[in-house]
Amino acid sequence: MSDNLNIRILKEKLFLICIGILTIATVFPLFHIMYSIIANGLPVLIKGGWSFLTGTLAPPGDGLGGIGPAIVGTFILTALASLIGLPVAVLTGIYAAEYPNSLIGRATRTLLMIMMEFPTILVGLFVMNLVVLPMGSYSAIAGALSLAIIMMPYVAVYTDEALKSIPPKYREGAFALGLTRAKVVFKVLIGLARKGIMTGVLIGIAKVAGETAPLLFTAGGASRVYFDGLNRPIGAIPLLIYNLVQQPYTNYHEIAWGASLLLMIIFLGLFLPIRLSLKEVKL
């Protein structure tokens, strides 16, 4: 009997050690990634100095130059994508929250969840076919469109949930004042849900600022010219990293590490404040 108990306790100990080790194994890569990016990227940023942020790409095998066009491109693409995607996303989210039991309301929720998981390269190829082919050139507007499609479901789902989490008494009170439904939503509920909606917007922005695949055949990339018009190719930090990693030149690899560190700082700067102010996030 006591032998049996000993075996059970031994099993319990083994089990706890096992899942402890597996838990460490789950998060260990994050620290290894951060260490690698900082160890390889920081010297580049220090060596390149200010001009790494403002200059244009160096020739192969010759120095660091800068990644200015890619940084500017990422900001322009993200801003444009927000401009295009946010209105549709918020209004779709409102519909899903206001009419949750209608057929379209339920279908919308499902569709949004499917779009959240949809392979992003397919969105890029789709926009390429729709915008780039007729225009005859990669363009900033095509890149922004595909990012807008990717950002949209995040913002819509967060809007939906933020609205649904408002206690019903506010809605009832607003209706009791004789307001129309539009006024109830826009004057009362949106104000109450603004934190949740803002979270969705920021998560969406953090997500698309790091996207590469949907930009491959839409934005096209530009590393030596700054913004050149909406109908011209544009660079982005993730796109630049992807292209540089595949080159054989050592200085390009160094630039890629530097750009990765910058991208990681941008992502963490956006994501950590949101995450720490909330209990959980959907990604």
Add this chain to the structure above:
Amino acid sequence: MSKEERYIDTFKYFLLPFCLFVFGLFALMLAVYFSASIPIFQHEGIKIYTTNIWRASENPNKEFYGVLAAIYGSVYTSVLAILIALPLSVSFAVFVIDYAPQKVKEPLIVATDVMAGLPTIIYGIWGAFVLVPLLKKYVMDPLYAYLSFIPLFSFKPVTGYSYFSAGVLLGIMVTPFASAIIREAYRSLPFMYREAIYSLGATRYEATKILIKEIKPAIVAGLLLAFGRAIGETVAVSLVIGNTFNISPSLFAPGYTISSLIANQFGNAFIYKYMVSALFAAGLSLFFIGLAVNILGILILRRYGHVR
């Protein structure tokens, strides 16, 4: 209220177009993939999915494309990723909810959330420059040296870029995502269950075994959705898989995935008559695999009340 005065919800009709726009966009996407694939289906029929030939030619009659290797590679690497994610994500969920000391609980969850959102290109550059050399030196080379008689390990890892590297990298990437779903389900188990189990004198190992059984559907759904993420991932995979048309059971052989095939070949596809169409057909297969897996995952979550 008389019939004439019946309340019309104008707000609903104002919002509706935006909703329908999103549906329209999705339908249009499907239509574009179908219509762009038509030329290749007319050219070679279903062979595009059943053969492993990639013959680009100036002469359209000699062109022939089969993307079987890419489909095989996509499924192979994603299955590897899931096999890695299963033990990690379940252990993580259990440990964090039930056994982790209060102080490290929240930091651990924040760390996995950061991992789930981290730009995939960062995994890509880390994978290509750090992970692959490590895996080659400490895993692939020793396994090949001593166990190469087993077909799984029979390919000499020359560069290290392989199904195995891609699978491991994808596994690392999707584990936090799967574990977030499993964690939520595990957390939502009524506390009563735990009290009842412990009151019977169960050890923590035995209690966990019983509790895990309760959330099996959530585990399946989490892994399905993780599979969907893995199969759609592009840049990180394309930097570590080796990008070679190859169908091999060996873990250490280089290969292709659907998304990395598109990323690699699309740039120069327009010189040829059928290659663009062939790549859209490859995209169409990814479209359906992704859709099927994700819908199944979402349905399972809904069916068992774990709304996400």
